[in-house]
Amino acid sequence: MTPSPFVIETAGLTKRFGGRTVVxxxxxxxxxxxAFGYLGPNGAGKTTLIRMLLGLTRATSxxxxxxxxxxxxxxxxxxxxxxxxxxxxxxxxxxxxRENLEIVAAARGPEAAHRIDGAIERVGxxxxxxxxxxxxSLGMRQRLxxxxxxxxxxxxxxxxxxxxxxxxxxxxxFRFLIRSLVAEGRTVMLSSHxxxxxxxxVDALAIVDQGRVVVQGSIADLTRNGPATLMIxxxxxxxxxxxxxxxAAVSSIVSEEGILRVQLxxxxxxxxxxAFADINRRLVEAGIPVYRLExxxxxxxxxxxxxxxxxxxxx
Amino acid sequence: xxxxxxIASPPLRRPFLPLVRAEVLKLRKNRxxxxxxxxxxxxxxxxxxxxxxxxxxxxPDHHGPAGGVANLGNGVMxxxxxxxxxxxxxxxxxxxxxxxxxxxxxLVVTGRSRLALFTARxxxxxxxxxxxxxxxxxxxxxxxxxxxGSLAAPSAGLLAGTVVWLLVEIAFYFAVALGLGSLLxxxxxxxAILLAWRMAVTPxxxxxxxxxxxxxxxxxxxxxxxxxxxxxxxxxxxxxxTFPRWSGTGSGGTPSSSMPCSHWxxxxxxxxxxxxxxxxxxxxxxx
Numbered sequence: 001m002t003p004s005p006f007v008i009e010t011a012g013l014t015k016r017f018g019g020r021t022v023v024x025x026x027x028x029x030x031x032x033x034x035a036f037g038y039l040g041p042n043g044a045g046k047t048t049l050i051r052m053l054l055g056l057t058r059a060t061s062x063x064x065x066x067x068x069x070x071x072x073x074x075x076x077x078x079x080x081x082x083x084x085x086x087x088x089x090x091x092x093x094x095x096x097x098r099e100n101l102e103i104v105a106a107a108r109g110p111e112a113a114h115r116i117d118g119a120i121e122r123v124g125x126x127x128x129x130x131x132x133x134x135x136x137s138l139g140m141r142q143r144l145x146x147x148x149x150x151x152x153x154x155x156x157x158x159x160x161x162x163x164x165x166x167x168x169x170x171x172x173x174f175r176f177l178i179r180s181l182v183a184e185g186r187t188v189m190l191s192s193h194x195x196x197x198x199x200x201x202v203d204a205l206a207i208v209d210q211g212r213v214v215v216q217g218s219i220a221d222l223t224r225n226g227p228a229t230l231m232i233x234x235x236x237x238x239x240x241x242x243x244x245x246x247x248a249a250v251s252s253i254v255s256e257e258g259i260l261r262v263q264l265x266x267x268x269x270x271x272x273x274x275a276f277a278d279i280n281r282r283l284v285e286a287g288i289p290v291y292r293l294e295x296x297x298x299x300x301x302x303x304x305x306x307x308x309x310x311x312x313x314x315x
Numbered sequence: 316x317x318x319x320x321x322i323a324s325p326p327l328r329r330p331f332l333p334l335v336r337a338e339v340l341k342l343r344k345n346r347x348x349x350x351x352x353x354x355x356x357x358x359x360x361x362x363x364x365x366x367x368x369x370x371x372x373x374x375p376d377h378h379g380p381a382g383g384v385a386n387l388g389n390g391v392m393x394x395x396x397x398x399x400x401x402x403x404x405x406x407x408x409x410x411x412x413x414x415x416x417x418x419x420x421x422l423v424v425t426g427r428s429r430l431a432l433f434t435a436r437x438x439x440x441x442x443x444x445x446x447x448x449x450x451x452x453x454x455x456x457x458x459x460x461x462x463x464g465s466l467a468a469p470s471a472g473l474l475a476g477t478v479v480w481l482l483v484e485i486a487f488y489f490a491v492a493l494g495l496g497s498l499l500x501x502x503x504x505x506x507a508i509l510l511a512w513r514m515a516v517t518p519x520x521x522x523x524x525x526x527x528x529x530x531x532x533x534x535x536x537x538x539x540x541x542x543x544x545x546x547x548x549x550x551x552x553x554x555x556x557t558f559p560r561w562s563g564t565g566s567g568g569t570p571s572s573s574m575p576c577s578h579w580x581x582x583x584x585x586x587x588x589x590x591x592x593x594x595x596x597x598x599x600x601x602x
Binding site for chain 1: 337341418420423
């Protein structure tokens with residue numbers, strides 16, 4: 001049987017707490033073998049969605065599946081190959097790192113117990129494995145949390161805000177770990193509000209706001225979808241602004257710290273390139289020396305803010 | 316660990332015994348808990364019988380042997396009282412530890428059923444408390460049989476019945492603490508509630524005459540009703556009624572389950588008894 005191309009699928013997933021809807025009609029598809037970001041501001045319903053997927057809380061309505069298995073109906077089977085950290089990984093602080101793993105291995109099954117040494121080695125905790133967890137730093141606890149996930153030899157890892165509290169070195173290390181897990185054929189879904197980190201780590205993502213998935217797709221698609229912007233620096237920015245103000249492709253010009261940010265209307269890639277060339281030609285013909293002319297790559301942050309601010313305006 | 320193992324349909328071979336072992340590990344490694352429980356069971360027996368042995372060794376005219384049936388009863392009553400408190404401590408820890416540390420959530424996301432995770436706590440916790448009680452019982456039996464001297468040593472039947480009764484009482488308090496701990500998710504609250512019940516509420520209930528025979532179902536009294544006759548102090552009377560014993564009108568006067576030392580008579584060489592701890596029953600040691 002061909003496995004589903006999606007390791008997580010939800011349809012119309014909704015969760016209400018009393019009269020408050022926290023997750024609303026979520027349709028999510030997480031592609032197999034990718035790093036997938038679930039991105040949204042605090043309070044957007046990210047953790048609640050993860051809790052529903054893992055059977056920690058019931059959905060009010062809708063359906064969901066993990067690794068092609070419907071949950072909660074076949075939750076035990078599905079979670080046998082899923083590793084998850086919800087919020088901060090928790091441990092018995094008076095036990096050693098190894099003993100904490102032994103406890104989870106006991107719940108997972110006999111194969112998991114054989115993976116303890118490998119998992120400890122993988123996350124770089126071999127020298128501290130026999131120390132009490134109470135003496136670990138947050139970064140070490142995060143790594144021990146990952147080791148705990150690896151006991152399942154998981155096809156899917158679900159990480160809720162895994163980079164919270166990590167220092168820059170820890171974040172970079174974590175990013176590398178996630179990429180190496182994906183390179184092994186695993187799927188990693190991580191929720192976060194740290195846009196920059198998500199952009200650097202994941203292949204595809206969904207942006208969620210106020211409980212709804214607003215947009216989902218690959219990073220490249222999402223950052224390309226916005227209107228093109230050209231950054232221009234010249235010897236005479238005010239004249240350049242005047243020259244370009246009448247250009248048919250230009251929708252707005254903003255001057256910021258000696259740079260003109262020229263935004264084009266929504267056009268396809270070919271028209272966009274022609275417009276860039278035409279803008280350059282007009283400036284040269286007007287006798288304005290141009291120091292810099294550079295298409296601005298829309299960052300995920302800009303796209304995220306555009307999307308969420310549109311939603312706020314609509315509300 | 317490198318590449319993902321290709322398993323189309325993962326086998327769900329998840330034996331129960333490792334879960335029990337994990338529960339034992341969690342309790343065993345809680346050094347404060349184990350030391351406290353050991354002090355209340357093994358430690359208490361060592362101290363009590365050492366005192367009796369020393370008293371008899373230095374002054375045999377006034378202090379009888381440390382062994383014999385009477386001292387078996389006294390030792391077991393002390394062990395039942397303190398052991399049930401130890402059982403409450405261990406039950407509360409077993410029930411609430413995963414919840415308070417947040418580890419229960421981590422165990423649930425392994426896909427293991429909550430029922431299995433909960434059920435494993437019962438044999439796991441019992442293994443710890445019963446092993447401590449067993450060690451304490453070995454001391455009790457060794458002294459009461461081996462140092463009976465001129466007194467009658469307890470029979471095998473009496474010892475067996477006593478041990479079974481003791482284990483039932485200990486298991487009961489463990490189970491109540493485990494259930495309450497799991498329900499409340501707080502070890503401290505569980506211990507406070509059950510100790511308050513054991514030390515304060517039970518004696519009050521048993522002293523309310525208007526409750527009549529209903530008092531016999533209060534756990535502290537019910538277990539005394541089930542105890543082998545030979546190990547219960549003489550003042551209980553011919554009928555197994557709790558009233559004279561618990562109301563303070565009997566010679567004991569104080570509930571043995573809440574004040575386990577109050578009935579300890581050490582046999583004299585002539586089989587007369589002497590209370591070594593009677594502060595609550597008569598105010599001073601009787602001679």
